[in-house]
Amino acid sequence: MALKDEAREVIFEEIGGARKVILNRSKKLNTLNYEMLRKMYEKLKAYENDPIVKLVILKVFAMPEVLIGLFPDVGASYFLSRLPGFFGEYVGLTGARLNGVDMLAFGLGTHFIPSKSIISMENSLEKMIASSDSPSVATMSMIINEFAQEVNVKRDSAYSRLDMVNQCFCGESCEEILRSLECLALQTQDKWVHEAITSMKSANPIGLKIFLKTIREGRSKNIKQCLETEYVGISHLLGRTISNNFYEGSRAMLIDKDKKPQWLPSKLEDVSDEMVAKCLSRSFSDDDDWLPLQLPSRSSRTEVLTSKL
Template sequence: MFKAFNYCKGNGRAFCAGGDVVAVVQSVTEGRFKLYYAACEELWSTTSSSNWTMGAEYFRNEYTLNYIIATYSKPQVSILDGIVMGGGAGVSVHGRFRIATEKTVFAMPETSLGLFPDVGASYFLSRLPGYFGEYVGLTGTRLDGTEMLASGLATHFVSSTNLKKLEESLSKVETSDPFAICACIDQFSKAVSLKATSSYNRMDVIDKCFSKETVEAIIVSLEKEAESVHDEWIMSTILSMKKASPISLKITLRSIREARRQGVDKCLINDYRLCCHILRQEASKDFFEGCRAILVDKDKNPKWEPSRLDQVDDKVVDRYFVEVRDANWEDLKLPARHSLAAKYVSRM
């Protein structure tokens, strides 16, 4: 149906809630989560190459796909009519056209799970206006379609009721020329206004606070803002960060800051190294504890180790960003894309 370009849409109420989350949810609804989680613990709890590398292979394939999408010669059109989280962002935001609707819910909630916004998210988060990317990545806040459009995460906004007509029109486009595809989408897109309560309307506070050099300084800055005026948005922002894994927050901030000087390929390579270190549980088991607290037992009371930001050693954070010391480990090697990666920079 769509030969000249790639076309992606969800099946149901979500575009994609993320590969890992979907697998977990299915296990929960089928009553097999304890077996699933026990298998994960057995698979990843040691550093032997026959165990943790099996999990790493999943991320290797996922990040390779993200890179291919980001550098593919044919434009990709993604209809984000519903939930777009985690891995769902990886298979859509890296494409050229991202169409949001009034039903869109976007988030990168990984810090609350003891992980970090991966799938090359550091690349597109670091290129959002001001320090909005740091805010989105550190807090895991949810954005609606209008906020995605305003920040640049989405390229168009189309009402859900017009999606069928849009799809029919796109099916008649027989060229991969992005200008022709854009012109087709423009016929159905519309200008939308942010809600009065939108976090994007708080860019003055976001830029002031989230521009600080450390996570600790960001929180202190937010707390100072809260002292001068009672603001539920500021208080919820502080609370979301204090609930997150301290080491995940530090990894996330560094990842986004470094991504400002990197291409999408380097960002994905860094993501792979980070994931491998996390799966090896070299410095922290927060990812597994986060899964237990949020997705398994659902007590929403993870016991992070270290439990405080001032207990996170910067040298430990440094180790997450270097190659894994294991004879059987291999760094992420992305396919040659004939310099197309350089063109991706202009898509955001």
């Protein structure tokens, strides 16, 4: 990659009727900043209304929110709440990493494409776009399927531990979930259990409690309602309504990188239900220039294919 590309935090490529949006901030776990969001919004808005554009490919992402003082948002309370059992709670509260096979098994992905085949698949899609005035979703799906591979869930995969995850993460509170994990740790040396405990104990306590509330409520909400709730919560954390933990987490994990954030409150038991409720309340001080989330209406483009690779 050229040096000029390394300096750009998001890269846009235009090839015929295809467009690529590539996150290029790997040293910061591809966390999005304002400038990246602004550029992506401008480009994606233009793509949606451009009749020439037939395909948009978005590439590399991560969800490190609980580690940097936030909580999983961007619709996480919607799509994680719809995973089997309480696996969504496990992923969101611990930041557990899933491989491609696990994502496919849980429905977070639709196709498994080996890394070595990704570029070839993109090239085939781009050629198809270039040779057709009106490429169909069915044709694009056929091309993706040509490169997709069948996968088998291994015995030590995340999917295989679903029963134990359900046992621990069904708890009504973060404290109860953590106690269940600690009890399980006395019975097994499974690595994932000890990693989950370490992660929850090192994460922002208020972020954990906000996420648990949003994912539990998210099961009965639609995507629009989930996004609106998450937006309110993020606005409070950014505005320091309750604490400075987002800025402290960003300092410790992304800026100074000492990985020793000093959370306030520092313990789960010090985060009250009232504090969580305030973080999800739509009431802000008169001094805040806060506006509720306004989701744009979609264009009249008819066929949409969303493939998660």
